[in-house]
């Protein structure tokens with residue numbers, strides 16, 4: 001099994017809420033020691049007034065730009081632990097699904113099944129305002145995702161993190177391929193991030 005040992009939780013008060021402007025947001029920080037990865041600081045920030053909430057995490061060790069890949073072939077692989085920071089891009093090429101880091105991008109600690117659930121939620125939300133053509137494409141992807149969750153069908157999970165704060169952790173380390181991002185890949189990620197930020201701003 002993958003071990004996640006948490007130490008004590010600290011609270012930080014007095015952060016301004018981006019949603020309602022209240023200055024009473026509360027951040028709780030918990031340090032985790034993730035086996036085969038090291039120490040991470042996990043933050044949950046909540047606004048008691050309006051309920052706005054976000055999470056992020058930070059690796060407490062020096063990292064380099066990293067690409068991590070896992071081939072998912074079975075239901076057991078859905079339990080592979082996923083540590084995703086706010087700067088990471090998550091990509092499942094077989095489904096045509098990508099989670100890119102936006103201005104409110106969240107960091108989370110979950111497993112592969114949890115990532116599928118997040119992609120499904122995001123897609124379902126997008127489809128609520130999509131046109132007929134995109135609904136058809138989206139429903140095809142949703143079907144593949146549900147199939148993967150139910151039967152562990154084959155797909156690839158790729159995480160690219162320019163700051164290296166993310167990781168995949170499996171009981172069998174040979175399931176995980178990890179390498180430094182090339183300069184070209186790094187430039188594309190940065191450009192991608194700018195492109196999505198500017199299209200959201202204007």
Ligand SMILES: [Zn+2]
Pocket residue numbers: 017018019020021022047048049050051052
């Ligand atoms: Zn608020």
